[in-house]
Amino acid sequence: MTETTQLSGSVFRCDRNGIIRDVLRNDLHAGAGDLRDASFLSLFDQSNIDKGALLLQTLQTHQAAFGWEINLLLEGRWTPLHFTGFLTADMMIIACSARRADATSLLRKYLHREEPSPDGSPLFPAAPAAENDIDTHMLDLLTQLNNELTVIHRRMAKQNIELEHLNNDKNALIADLTTALAQIKTLSGLIPICSNCKKIRDDRGYWNVLEKYLKDHSDATFTHGICPDCAKIFYDGLDLQKT
Amino acid sequence: MSMESIKGSFAQKRKLIVEETIARHFKEDPDLKIRYGDYGASKYIQDMDYHLRYLDEAIAAQSPVLFEDYLSWVAIMLTARNVSTAELLRSLEILASVLRDHCPSDGIEIALRYLNAGIGKVIQDCRVTPSFLSEDSTLARQYLDALLQGDRNSASRLILDAVRDGMPVKDIYIKIFQESQHEIGRLWQLNKITVAQEHFCTAATQMIMSQLYPYIFTTPRKGLKLVAACVTDELHDIGIHIVADFFEMDGWDTTYLGANTPTKDIIRTIIETKSNMVGLSATIAYHLHDLRHLIRSIRADEACRGTFIMVGGYPFNKASDLWRDLGADASARDAAEAVCKANRFFNTRSQQ
Numbered sequence: 001m002t003e004t005t006q007l008s009g010s011v012f013r014c015d016r017n018g019i020i021r022d023v024l025r026n027d028l029h030a031g032a033g034d035l036r037d038a039s040f041l042s043l044f045d046q047s048n049i050d051k052g053a054l055l056l057q058t059l060q061t062h063q064a065a066f067g068w069e070i071n072l073l074l075e076g077r078w079t080p081l082h083f084t085g086f087l088t089a090d091m092m093i094i095a096c097s098a099r100r101a102d103a104t105s106l107l108r109k110y111l112h113r114e115e116p117s118p119d120g121s122p123l124f125p126a127a128p129a130a131e132n133d134i135d136t137h138m139l140d141l142l143t144q145l146n147n148e149l150t151v152i153h154r155r156m157a158k159q160n161i162e163l164e165h166l167n168n169d170k171n172a173l174i175a176d177l178t179t180a181l182a183q184i185k186t187l188s189g190l191i192p193i194c195s196n197c198k199k200i201r202d203d204r205g206y207w208n209v210l211e212k213y214l215k216d217h218s219d220a221t222f223t224h225g226i227c228p229d230c231a232k233i234f235y236d237g238l239d240l241q242k243t
Numbered sequence: 244m245s246m247e248s249i250k251g252s253f254a255q256k257r258k259l260i261v262e263e264t265i266a267r268h269f270k271e272d273p274d275l276k277i278r279y280g281d282y283g284a285s286k287y288i289q290d291m292d293y294h295l296r297y298l299d300e301a302i303a304a305q306s307p308v309l310f311e312d313y314l315s316w317v318a319i320m321l322t323a324r325n326v327s328t329a330e331l332l333r334s335l336e337i338l339a340s341v342l343r344d345h346c347p348s349d350g351i352e353i354a355l356r357y358l359n360a361g362i363g364k365v366i367q368d369c370r371v372t373p374s375f376l377s378e379d380s381t382l383a384r385q386y387l388d389a390l391l392q393g394d395r396n397s398a399s400r401l402i403l404d405a406v407r408d409g410m411p412v413k414d415i416y417i418k419i420f421q422e423s424q425h426e427i428g429r430l431w432q433l434n435k436i437t438v439a440q441e442h443f444c445t446a447a448t449q450m451i452m453s454q455l456y457p458y459i460f461t462t463p464r465k466g467l468k469l470v471a472a473c474v475t476d477e478l479h480d481i482g483i484h485i486v487a488d489f490f491e492m493d494g495w496d497t498t499y500l501g502a503n504t505p506t507k508d509i510i511r512t513i514i515e516t517k518s519n520m521v522g523l524s525a526t527i528a529y530h531l532h533d534l535r536h537l538i539r540s541i542r543a544d545e546a547c548r549g550t551f552i553m554v555g556g557y558p559f560n561k562a563s564d565l566w567r568d569l570g571a572d573a574s575a576r577d578a579a580e581a582v583c584k585a586n587r588f589f590n591t592r593s594q595q
Contacts, residue, residue: 063327066274084274086325089592111278113324139442144477144503150449150484151501157456158491 009106014040016090018056024110028074028081028096040094044106045073055083059094063087065101086111187217256345257299261291264341268334275330283326287334290317294338296529298357304533304569306562307357309528313362316432318369323434328365337361371433375425380418382410387423391440395447400452412458413492416485416578420448424481445481452484465494467589468518472500472509474533479526482556483577486522489578493586506537513547520551520585523571528558531569538570551588553581 011024018040026035031043044052044148051070058065084103085094095106141199192201200213212220231238265287269276279287294317303311314335319327339358346354376383382405389398402415427444430436471487473480480502487499498516500509513521521541525534534554541547554571566574573588575581 035367062329064329066272066278087327088325099276101277104277108278108280139438140478143442143445146446146449147478147480147502150453151479151499153453154456154484154487154499158460161457161460201418 007097007102007106007109009095009102011093011106011110012040012093013110014056014092014094016060016087016092018092021091024093025106028072028098030072030074030096043072044070048072055085055094056092056213059085059087059092066104069098072096184219187214246446257292257295260295260338260341260345261288264291264334264338267341271331271337281284290321291334291338293317293334293529297524297595298354298361300529300531301357302353304528304531304558304562304565306558306565306568307360308562309558309565310357312561313528314361314365315369319371320366320432320434323432332362332365335365350540364585372429375422376428377422380422383419383426386419387426387444390423390427390444391436392445393443395450398447399451399454403454406455406458406563410444412455413489413579415455416438416452416488420452420481421485421577424448447482449484450482453490455488459491462492462494464496467495467520467585468507468516469495469497469520469522469585470500470512470516470518471497471522471524472504472512473502474528474530474537475505475559476503476533477525477527477530478502479556480524481526482526484520486524486555486575486581489582490522490585493582495585506540507534509537510547513541513550514544518550519552519589522581523552523554525554525556525558531558531565535569542570551585553585555581 008027010026010028010030012020013022014020020035020038020040023035042047042051050069055068066086072081081096082100082103083096084107085092094111097104116240132159199207203209214220221227297310297313318331321331342354377484386398386401427441431441469490471483473483487497491497552571553573554566555575560567560576573584575584
């Protein structure tokens with residue numbers, strides 16, 4: 001047997017004007033006939049209707065009312081009942097029972113939606129977000145972790161963009177150097193040369209005079225002079241060093 | 244007795260005051276304990292602890308408006324969770340009687356004055372904040388809807404498409420990210436979304452902000468450096484993230500340290516980066532004490548001499564002179580104003 005079935009009382013869902021929209025339970029057999037769309041105040045006789053109206057007014061202004069004792073005629077006997085109610089976005093849930101604590105427990109059952117409405121629809125149009133099962137501390141830790149990742153991500157993104165800029169600069173420098181390098185003509189490897197006349201054989205097999213070969217394969221140009229040994233051979237008797 | 248020493252004596256007895264207030268309330272109204280259940284009672288303890296922390300901080304900052312504003316926010320938040328304003332007011336009345344019994348006589352009058360001002364504010368002027376999204380902010384609504392549906396990819400696409408269509412990145416920061424974050428806070432207050440949704444939306448927005456970095460880290464440098472951070476325990480860091488990115492877009496070289504940064508790390512970073520300025524953020528008013536301590540520590544460090552300290556966050560928008568009391572050089576209401584004020588200060592300094 002559940003706690004709810006042990007509890008005895010009546011629970012009504014009313015709109016803000018005090019019209020009963022649902023009889024959620026009525027163990028007490030309060031009221032006469034079908035109470036749907038009847039005024040909540042129709043439960044009371046003339047001597048108690050003012051207090052019932054005050055209960056509704058209190059609910060409307062203070063959003064909650066607890067432990068109101070009002071007499072109700074039940075099965076021909078005046079019975080003192082405890083009324084407890086709560087106002088949600090646009091509905092009032094009002095519970096009553098012979099015991100004050102039972103009225104509160106019944107209200108809590110329906111407020112916390114442990115008990116469904118008769119047609120299974122939600123009791124409250126604007127159902128409170130269910131946070132009871134959420135470990136908020138764990139969420140805070142996750143947020144903290146996410147924040148740290150955000151900081152690292154930003155730092156890395158910034159450094160990455162700076163590296164990209166540096167990389168672009170480096171690539172531009174390499175391109176400049178490559179162009180410059182292409183303009184520098186260098187001689188390397190084995191060069192076949194005539195041991196007598198000193199002509200050089202090029203890639204196509206032609207023999208070129210030394211000056212032409214060097215001129216074609218480097219940026220060097222020649223200016224002609226004569227060395228002392230040759231001067232002795234070709235200009236013997238002339239003192240070229242003096243002239 | 245100084246405001247800070249009143250605060251100190253408060254803090255020592257906070258646990259006792261919380262427990263006794265709730266015990267008295269439950270004794271007075273046993274039905275309340277039944278209705279709240281175990282979960283509700285644990286939340287009640289947590290909330291009462293927050294009330295005292297905020298009261299402490301408001302007294303130390305000599306700013307009743309901080310506590311009044313907080314209580315208005317709490318009243319709406321609790322109403323949305325089926326705790327009536329009448330119950331909140333009764334619990335505050337009981338708190339006042341407990342404070343009378345436990346606080347030093349020379350501090351109690353101040354505490355009660357602040358508490359009563361807060362109660363008065365709840366009674367007189369407790370309105371639900373209207374939506375932060377204006378009628379014409381279609382993109383912000385679409386963005387927020389996508390996030391609330393857990394669809395971060397669609398949210399991201401909306402932002403990247405907007406940038407490609409020519410929407411300035413600064414507008415996206417303010418009109419989309421900032422406004423939707425404010426709206427998320429409001430929706431949580433009204434119990435329309437869960438705390439998990441709130442955390443998801445924040446994390447997703449942080450991720451989407453990072454997709455805009457290629458647009459942000461491209462401004463030529465102007466030779467000024469900023470360190471941006473939240474104080475210890477402060478987890479609300481989107482605001483200071485926006486500020487850091489605005490400075491970056493203005494040509495500052497920024498180091499963003501984010502949420503919950505220990506004091507020594509902030510000081511070390513200022514020194515290592517030779518920063519001209521530090522931007523500090525606090526959203527929760529009871530972190531102001533940590534912020535005050537942090538500012539004092541920066542001032543006391545010889546290596547940080549001349550560092551311009553600017554503060555910002557929700558409490559500073561509510562109490563306009565609070566920054567001065569905390570020892571900062573300036574405060575700003577938003578990222579654009581922060582950049583403007585900082586540039587003006589350094590332009591003037593360079594001309595001297």
